[in-house]
Amino acid sequence: MPDTDAPATPGPEEDVVDLLLAQHAQVEQLFLLVIGSTGDTRREAFDDLVKLLAAHETAEEEVIHPLARTLPGGNDALVDDRLDEERQAKETLRTLIAGGVDADGFDTGIILLRDAVLTHARYEERYEFPQLRQHVPAGRLRALAATVRAAEATAPTRPHPGAQSAKGNLAAGPALAVIDRVRDAIRKPSDS
Incomplete structure (x- = not known):
């Protein structure tokens, strides 16, 4: 299973775009694992996928999308489209x-979700990330990688439609994260 805690590129040169691109690749790998497996392997991969998507999207909503709105070129419509895609995916x-994972319709649903999430990621990669690289100094992009990691560390581990704005995440995110992490701890089999 992919290590979702591994840095995208180790060391001080990692920037936020590199980090997010590496996470997009991890998401794609997890979708392949979920779709191509069964039983406990599928359940574990799906749980990993859910956690990664929840943390990743929360961090983008808190850090990347608000920054993209401030860049030259009038990016409000672009960001609004990404937020709408994120809400639908959630x-x-x-x-x-x-x-x-054993429900009727899961196979179809996960494929539709994969297609939507990967299309969303490609839009970010094609439209949003180049703007960041063009208009944000390299040092700030490196600092933003740490900011995104911090946002992910405190993000909810489950999707919460309706909290896809920076204000919504900052207001509700910490409480939702606590609830999600308690729920995760209760559901996780003990190692003893």
């Missing part, structure tokens, strides 16, 4: 979580 993901 709703689909929440439905898949509720039914579980």
